[in-house]
Amino acid sequence: MKIIVERLFLQIKEMKLLFLIPFLGYYVVLPVCTYGYVMNPIGKADPFTIFADLGYNFIPVFSTWWIFLFLREVCENNGREVLLLGGGTTEVNLCLFVLNMLSMLPIFFVFKDTDGSVMSFYLQMLVITFFLDGGVYLLCIEMKNITLPFLITLIYCVFSTSSNEFLDVMKYSVLNNIDWMQNAIVFIVVGSLFWFLANRRSKHL
Amino acid sequence: MIELQNVSKKFGKKKVLSNLNCQLEKGVYGLLGPNGTGKTTLMRCITNLYQDWSGDIRIEGKSIRKRNSQTIGYLPQNFGMFHELSVEETLQYMCNLKRISKKYRKDEIERCLQLVYLESEKRTQIKKLSGGMLRRVGIAQSLLGNPDILLFDEPTAGLDPEERVHFKEILLQLGKRETVLISTHIIEDVEATCSSIIIMKNGTIQTIGTCEEIKEAAGKSKLKPTLEDGYLAIIRS
Secondary structure: OHHHHHHHHHHHHHHHHHHHHHHHHHHHHHHHHHHHHHHOOOOOOOHHHHHHHHHHHHHHHHHHHHHHHHHHHHHOOOOHHHHHHHOOHHHHHHHHHHHHHHHHHHHHOOOOOOOOHHHHHHHHHHHHHHHHHHHHHHHHHHHOOOHHHHHHHHHHHHHHHHHOHHHHHHOOOOOOOHHHHHHHHHHHHHHHHHHHHHHHHOOOO | OEEEEEEEEEEOOEEEEEEEEEEEOOEEEEEEOOOOOOHHHHHHHHOOOOOOOEEEEEEOOEEOOOOOHHHEEEEOOOOOOOOOOEHHHHHHHHHHHOOOOHHHHHHHHHHHHHHOOOHHHOOOEHHHOOHHHHHHHHHHHHHOOOOOEEEEEOOOOOOOHHHHHHHHHHHHHHHOOOEEEEEOOOHHHHHHHOOEEEEEEOOEEEEEEOHHHHHHHHHHOOOOOOHHHHHHHHHHO
């Protein structure tokens, strides 16, 4: 674990200011947009509903950012053979996933969780992010570049909230809702498969 | 010692390596051959970077498929990652990848930087280095942890004459205790450093021999008895 943390630290150092993009998304873009909608006299929804609505679009995209930056080194850079020889790509990606989930956590405490919907939304984000990060990891490793997977992620996140049946089911559901749980299991299983396949391919050119 | 046993590799339908067999003992081996003949592919097979190759490669008797490939020092054809990190941090990253204990890491980095004359640049960012210096960082990272096997893919490309002379000295030292395989197009480097030469053509090994034996091949073809002409005679035959 120590080795992975040390590697993560150097990797973050390499990302420089680009490392801050998800924080900008979670703590500037999302709150500002939510505030803008709340202040709009036409839409009278409560702040959390607006935040969740925007979150379905923004959070998954921002969650993949660090993974893309890391995989750029592994998939595209000169000398990536040396990184493949060293291994540990999956471990670093998993750490980045956890780091991302922790880094977005404070903003959820802004809202009062009276009916469990805030907790539910966070868990849904966790499941979607796990699925999407695994998908991104697999795509990048298979395609050996990050440009196309990044475009696919953007398209997925833009269209998913309006056309994806699964996300519609997840939306606004409460924690104990059976539909939500069933869909979450599908996402976790498929996501795990993505991570597993990507891990297998990540050690070779 | 590296043993290749019927090593073959295909890209799609194209066979890039075809039933390679040889044994490489301690020493410096020069890998020569025209472009696209499979030199880099062979090196990548030895490091187990490809998933689908056939045959077996054994290092010190142990199959590379089971062996920890972190113990191989490999300098790829292009090396230039982590632009924002300093030379020292890049080598720390490499030590991390090679699982070198933190206790020895500082000394190991110092040793490798001294070998490639880069001690004074250890705090310089990678993006600020010249092409030759970057190459030397690549060489330094491959030497970290004293690996048993060293594979250098065109190590002297981009080095100035002084750096090349120095690199040849390093190679001669390394060849006394390790198996070193260098792929290059620069015949002078091979002649100055290699105890044996492997000549590849169309994915097969044409000849393995000493410089003198290669030169003899030139003599037989009524060419000048130089390594360059010997190489050409073998390639054209």
